[in-house]
Amino acid sequence: xxxxxxxxxxxxxxGTVAAPTLAQEEGSMALEEITVTAQKRxxxxxxxxxxxxxxxGEDMREADIFSLDGIAERTPGFSMGSFNKGQPQxxxxxxxxxxxxxxxxxxxxxxxxxxYIGRAAGQVxxxxxxERVEVLRGPQGTLFGKNAVGGAVSLHTRKPDEELIGRAExxxxxxxxxxxxxxxxxxxxxxxxxKIAVNSRQRDGYVTSLVTxxxxxxxxxxxxxxxxxxxxxxxxxxxxTGDYGTxxxxxxxxxxxxxGIIFDSIxxxxxxxxxxNRNSFADEAGRADTDIWGLSARVNWDVAxxxxxxxxxxxxxxxxxxxxxxxxxxxxxxxIDSHTFIMEEAEQISQELRFSSTTLNxxxxxxxxxxxxxxxxxxxxxxAIGFGFEPTFGTATSMSFMDNKTDSFSVFGDFTxxxxxxFSLTAGGRYTDEEKESNIIGIPPTVIPHxxxxxxxxxxxxxxxxxxxxxxxxxxxxxTVFLYASxxxxxxxxxxxxxxxNAEAAxxxxxxxxxxxxxxxxxxxxxxxxxxxxxxxxxxxYQDLQVLLRKIRFAGDLGIVVTDNAADATSEGIEIExxxxxxxxxxxxxxxxxxxxxxxxYLEPNGIDNAGN
Numbered sequence: 001x002x003x004x005x006x007x008x009x010x011x012x013x014x015g016t017v018a019a020p021t022l023a024q025e026e027g028s029m030a031l032e033e034i035t036v037t038a039q040k041r042x043x044x045x046x047x048x049x050x051x052x053x054x055x056x057g058e059d060m061r062e063a064d065i066f067s068l069d070g071i072a073e074r075t076p077g078f079s080m081g082s083f084n085k086g087q088p089q090x091x092x093x094x095x096x097x098x099x100x101x102x103x104x105x106x107x108x109x110x111x112x113x114x115x116y117i118g119r120a121a122g123q124v125x126x127x128x129x130x131e132r133v134e135v136l137r138g139p140q141g142t143l144f145g146k147n148a149v150g151g152a153v154s155l156h157t158r159k160p161d162e163e164l165i166g167r168a169e170x171x172x173x174x175x176x177x178x179x180x181x182x183x184x185x186x187x188x189x190x191x192x193x194x195k196i197a198v199n200s201r202q203r204d205g206y207v208t209s210l211v212t213x214x215x216x217x218x219x220x221x222x223x224x225x226x227x228x229x230x231x232x233x234x235x236x237x238x239x240x241t242g243d244y245g246t247x248x249x250x251x252x253x254x255x256x257x258x259x260g261i262i263f264d265s266i267x268x269x270x271x272x273x274x275x276x277n278r279n280s281f282a283d284e285a286g287r288a289d290t291d292i293w294g295l296s297a298r299v300n301w302d303v304a305x306x307x308x309x310x311x312x313x314x315x316x317x318x319x320x321x322x323x324x325x326x327x328x329x330x331x332x333x334x335x336i337d338s339h340t341f342i343m344e345e346a347e348q349i350s351q352e353l354r355f356s357s358t359t360l361n362x363x364x365x366x367x368x369x370x371x372x373x374x375x376x377x378x379x380x381x382x383x384a385i386g387f388g389f390e391p392t393f394g395t396a397t398s399m400s401f402m403d404n405k406t407d408s409f410s411v412f413g414d415f416t417x418x419x420x421x422x423f424s425l426t427a428g429g430r431y432t433d434e435e436k437e438s439n440i441i442g443i444p445p446t447v448i449p450h451x452x453x454x455x456x457x458x459x460x461x462x463x464x465x466x467x468x469x470x471x472x473x474x475x476x477x478x479x480t481v482f483l484y485a486s487x488x489x490x491x492x493x494x495x496x497x498x499x500x501x502n503a504e505a506a507x508x509x510x511x512x513x514x515x516x517x518x519x520x521x522x523x524x525x526x527x528x529x530x531x532x533x534x535x536x537x538x539x540x541x542y543q544d545l546q547v548l549l550r551k552i553r554f555a556g557d558l559g560i561v562v563t564d565n566a567a568d569a570t571s572e573g574i575e576i577e578x579x580x581x582x583x584x585x586x587x588x589x590x591x592x593x594x595x596x597x598x599x600x601x602y603l604e605p606n607g608i609d610n611a612g613n
Contacts, residue, residue: 029530029581029583029584030528030529030530030581031525031529031530031531031532031579031581033045033046034046034054034056034132036048036052036054036132036134037114037134037154037156038050038052038134038136038143038154039143039367039414040143040354040356040367040414041356041365041367045523046482046523046524046525046532046534047474047476047482047523049426049472049474049482049484049486049521050136050137050138050140050486051136051137051138051519051521051534051536051538051575052134052135052136052137053071053074053075053076053078053134053135053137053577053591054132054133054134054135055071055074055132055133056131056132057129057130057131057132057158060127060130060133064171065127066126066127066128066199066201067126067127068080068088068090068110068123068127068153069082069088070127071127071133071135071153072090074591075135075137075591076137076575076576076577076591076592076593077092077093077094077137077573077575077593077595078090078091078092078135078137078151079091079092079096081098083098083100084252084288084321084323084342085124085247085249085252085288085290085319085321087100087120087121088120088123088124089120090106090107090108090110090123090150090153091107091108091150092108092135092137092138092150092151093137093138093150093151093538093540093571093573093595093597094571094595094597095107095108095149095150095151095515095540095542095545095571095597096108096150097546097548098548099497099498099546099548099563100120100379100498101379101402101404101495101496101497101498101499101563102344102346102377102378102379102402102403102404102438102496102498103377103402103404103436103438103440103495103496103497103498103509104495104496104497104498104546104563105118105146105147105492105493105495106118106119106120106123106147107147107149107150107492107513107546108148108150108151108152108153109144109145109147109148109152109153110122110123110152110153110154110155111144111152111153111154111155112155112157112243112294113155113156113157113241113296113298113311114154114298114311114352115294115296115311115313115315115350116145116348116350116373117315118147118346118348118373118375118377118406119317119344119346119375119377121290121292121317121318121319121344121346122292122315122317122346124247124290124292124319125223125243125245125292126199126201126221126223126245127155128181128197128199128223128225129157129158129183129195129197129199129225130155130156130157130158131156131157131158131159132156133153133154133155133156134153134154134156135151135152135153135154136148136151136152136153136154137151137536137538137575138150138151138488138490138517138519138538138540139151139468139488139489139490139515139516139517139540140152140488140490141430141466141468141470141488141489141490141491141515142412142414142428142429142430142468142469142470142488142489143367143412143414143428143430145371145410145412145430145432146408146410146432146434146466146491146492146493147491147492147493148490149490149491149492149513149514149515149542150490157225157227157241158185158195158197159193159195159227159229159239160185160186160193160194160195160227160228160229160239161185161186161193161195162186162187162193163186163187164185164186164187165183165184165185165186166183166184166185167181167182167183168181168182168183169181169182173203175203175204175205175206176202176203176204177202177203177204177219178200178201178202178203179199179200179201179202180198180199180200181197181198181199181200182197182198182199183195183196183197183198184196184197185197188228191230191231191232192228192229192230192231193228193229193230193231194226194227194228194229195225195226195227195228195229196224196225196226197224197225197226198222198223198224199221199222199223199224200221200222200223201219201220201221202218202219202220202221203218203219203220204218205217205218205250205253206218206253206278207252207253207255207277207278207279207280208278208279208280209253209279209280209281209282209283209285210270210273210279210280210281210332211281211282211283211329211332212282212283212284212285214250214285215250216250216251216252216253216280216282216285216286217250217251217252217253218249218250219249220247220248220249221245221246221247221249222245222246222247223243223244223245223246224243224244224245225241225242225243225244226241226242226243227239227240227241227242228240234302235301235302235303236299236300236301236302237298237299237300237301238297238298238299239296239297239298239300240295240296240297241295241296241297241298242293242294242295242296243292243293243294244291244292244293245290245291245292245293246289246290246291246292247288247289247290247291248287248289249287249288249289250285250286250287250288251282251284251285251286251287251288251322251323251324252286252288252323253280253282253327254280254282254323254324254325254326254327255275255276255277255279255280255327256274256275256281256326256327256328256333257275258274258275261335261336262326262328262333262334262335262336263275265333265334265335266281266328266333269332269333270332270333280324280327281327281328281329281332281333282324282327282328282329283324283328283329283330283331283332283337284322284323284324284339286321286322286323286324287320287321287322288320288321288323289318289319289320289321290317290318290319290320291316291317291318292315292316292317292318293315293316294313294314294315294316295313295314295315296311296312296313296314297310297311297312297313298310298311298312305357305358305360306355306356306357306358307355307356308353308354308355309352309353309354309355309356309369310351310352310353311350311351311352311353312350312351313348313349313350313351314347314348314349314350315347315348315350316345316346316347316348317344317345317346317347318344318345318346319342319343319344319345320342320343321340321341321342321343322339322340322341323339323340323341323342324337324338324339325338325339325340326338330386330391335387336385336386336387337385337386337391338383338384338385338386338391339383339384339385339391340381340382340383340384341380341381341382341383342379342380342381342382343379343380344377344378344379344380345377345378346375346376346377346378347375347376348373348374348375348376349373349374350371350372350373350374351371351372352369352370352371352372353369353370353371354367354368354369354370354412355367355368355369359418362418363417363418364415364416364417364418365415365416366413366414366415366416367412367413367414367428368412368413368414369411369412369413370409370410370411370412371408371409371410371411371412372408372409372410373406373407373408373409374405374406374407374408375405375406375408376403376404376405376406377402377403377404377405377406378401378402378403379400379401379402379403379404379498380399380400380401380402381399381400381498381499382397382398382399382400383397383398383451383499384397384445385445397445398442398443398444398445398451398452398499399441399442399443399452400440400441400442400443400451400452400498400499400500401440401441401442402438402439402440402441402496402498402499403438403439403440404436404437404438404439404495404496405436405437405438406434406435406436406493407434407435408432408433408434408435408493409432409433409434410430410431410432410433411430411431412428412429412430412431413428413429413430414426414427414428414470415427415428416474421476422475422476422477423473423474423475423476424473424474425471425472425473425474426470426471426472426473426474427469427470427471427472428469428470429467429468429469429470430467430468430469431465431466431467432464432465432466432467432468432491433463433464433465434463434464434465434493435461435462435463435464436461436462436463436493436494436495436496436509437459437460437461438459438460438461438495438496438509439457439458439459440456440457440458440459440496440500440506441456441457441458442454442455442456442499442500442501442502442503442506443455451499451501451560451561452499452500452501452502453501453502454501454502454503456502456503456506458503458506458507460496460506460507460509462494462509464493464494464512466491466512466514467489468488468489468490468491469488469489470486470487470488470489471486471487471488472484472485472486472488473485473486480524480525480526480529481522481523481524482522482523482524483520483521483522484519484520484521484523485519485520485521486517486518486519486520487516487517487518487519488516488517488519489514489515489516489517490514490515490517491512491513491514491515492512492513492514492515492546493512494509494510494511494512494513495509495510495563496509496510497510497562497563498561498563499560499561500562501560501562505562510546510563510564510565511544511565512544513542513543513544513545513546513565514542514543514544515540515541515542515543516540516541517538517539517540517541518538518539518540519536519537519538519539520536520537520538521534521535521536521537522534522535522536530580530581530582531578531579531580531581532577532578532579532580533576533577533578534576534577534578535574535575535576535577536574536575537573537574537575538571538572538573538574538575539570539571539572540570540571540572541568541569541570542566542568542569542570542571543567543568544565544566544567545565545566545568545569545599545602546563546564546565546566547563547564547565547566547602548561548562548563548564549561549562549564549604550562551604551605551606552606562605564604564605566599566601566602566610567600567601567602567603568599568600568601568602569597569598569599569600569602570597570598570600571595571596571597572595572596572597573593573594573595573596573597574593574594575591575592575593575594576591576592576593577589577590577591578590578591598612598613599611599612599613
């Protein structure tokens with residue numbers, strides 16, 4: 001839930017002013033052209049054979065979009081949930097991941113300036129100082145690589161400007177809300193440009209613990225980003241970027257909802273507060289602390305017949321969470337209470353080297369490159385649960401310690417051949433080789449068995465490989481209508497389960513997930529470019545879809561959470577986006593998605609048949 005907020009903002013611009021959202025020629029009005037880099041080269045949004053939603057930084061600032069859930073609200077087929085602050089769950093076209101183990105991966109991948117972000121906790125950052133956001137729907141295995149089987153969210157930050165620009169913004173609201181933003185960008189010398197941007201967001205909690213009096217579900221974040229852009233010649237560009245973000249917030253303020261044994265007991269003792277979303281019975285305020293930072297160096301070198309690009313990056317994320325998972329106090333509301341502690345630290349080094357050609361003889365253009373990633377993740381989870389007594393971290397605690405190292409290498413290429421000025425064919429592919437080394441330690445509770453059944457210390461490793469091609473037919477009907485039909489494949493690496501119940505489960509990796517997508521689409525700009533209308537129809541077949549489920553082993557068992565491979569699944573539907581410029585000052589936009597996603601063949605380990613669900 002979000003607290004309602006009424007705010008006021010003041011903005012100051014120095015030097016140049018952002019371009020307006022409409023272009024005018026000889027008294028006419030038209031929608032502004034949007035440029036994207038979804039195919040690793042600058043192209044018009046309306047000529048890219050991929051389902052893309054693109055938002056400019058100015059669009060997001062005006063709409064006060066500061067997190068990924070704001071992007072999801074404006075993208076057809078894109079939804080976002082969050083089990084807790086450090087575990088955003090991104091789903092596109094029904095495909096996503098809610099497995100958070102150190103040996104598992106997300107299904108919708110985020111990139112910042114084309115740098116892969118491997119961990120869900122690493123995606124918990126504020127969206128500010130952005131040039132644009134591109135949401136690519138459907139498998140993106142050829143150009144974006146491993147794990148983008150649901151789609152990709154590509155964030156592009158603003159380059160240091162060649163003219164001096166300054167911006168200061170203050171937003172205030174109820175619950176003592178205060179947002180401070182500042183940007184300074186401009187030349188440092190004739191060929192060196194710099195930028196620094198800072199964003200702070202604070203707000204009191206809107207949920208009160210009736211047990212401790214603490215305010216929960218607050219906001220307290222600070223983010224900063226700095227960059228240097230060096231142009232030693234007309235052909236060479238070097239961009240160095242650093243960013244740091246921190247969040248220090250209380251627990252989420254979980255609310256017990258009914259019916260059920262906990263809700264019924266609260267109704268009996270405190271009927272006036274049962275189900276009240278402003279009051280919680282949590283006896284632990286909890287915390288959700290994150291620290292994220294990264295460095296990147298990008299080199300663009302214009303050489304004969306193309307551009308050579310190198311992207312070197314290092315990123316770290318740390319997440320520390322304590323949560324009263326039932327939102328309940330045994331002594332006040334009973335009869336069950338549970339607390340969870342999670343600590344995760346991850347670091348990664350990545351290197352991409354690619355060449356993007358210019359069009360040769362007006363016929364052939366191509367992109368080819370190599371990519372390497374090393375990621376090391378340590379995750380610790382403690383879960384305390386009490387039946388008939390107050391849980392404490394100790395005898396009633398199950399504990400899991402997991403260290404996972406991933407080595408991933410891939411080589412890719414994508415080629416477009418123009419048969420005529422209107423008709424072209426794109427063919428590409430990516431080969432990925434990945435290995436994971438995992439060490440998992442489990443310690444069961446001594447009072448009540450749950451989640452973990454035995455002591456174990458297991459080390460294991462496994463490799464996965466995949467070839468993910470794509471084939472696209474492009475037809476530019478005229479200046480305003482573009483048609484395409486594509487078939488593409490995606491790949492999500494296999495992995496190791498989080499908090500496995502025993503040694504056998506800890507040494508049993510789940511299989512990789514594969515997707516084949518078929519899509520046809522039309523992109524159009526009508527009414528003298530005052531109406532932009534894009535439509536896509538798709539059908540995606542998934543094999544060995546990775547599913548997180550709770551497995552009940554015996555009567556009265558709370559169950560254990562396991563990652564399983566569903567045999568087959570299909571996601572199909574249609575998506576529509578439009579933007580209409582009604583007058584010079586009035587624009588309306590919207591989107592619609594119809595989705596039918598089902599398991600075609602999936603028998604759970606506990607015998608439940610999900611075919612058709």
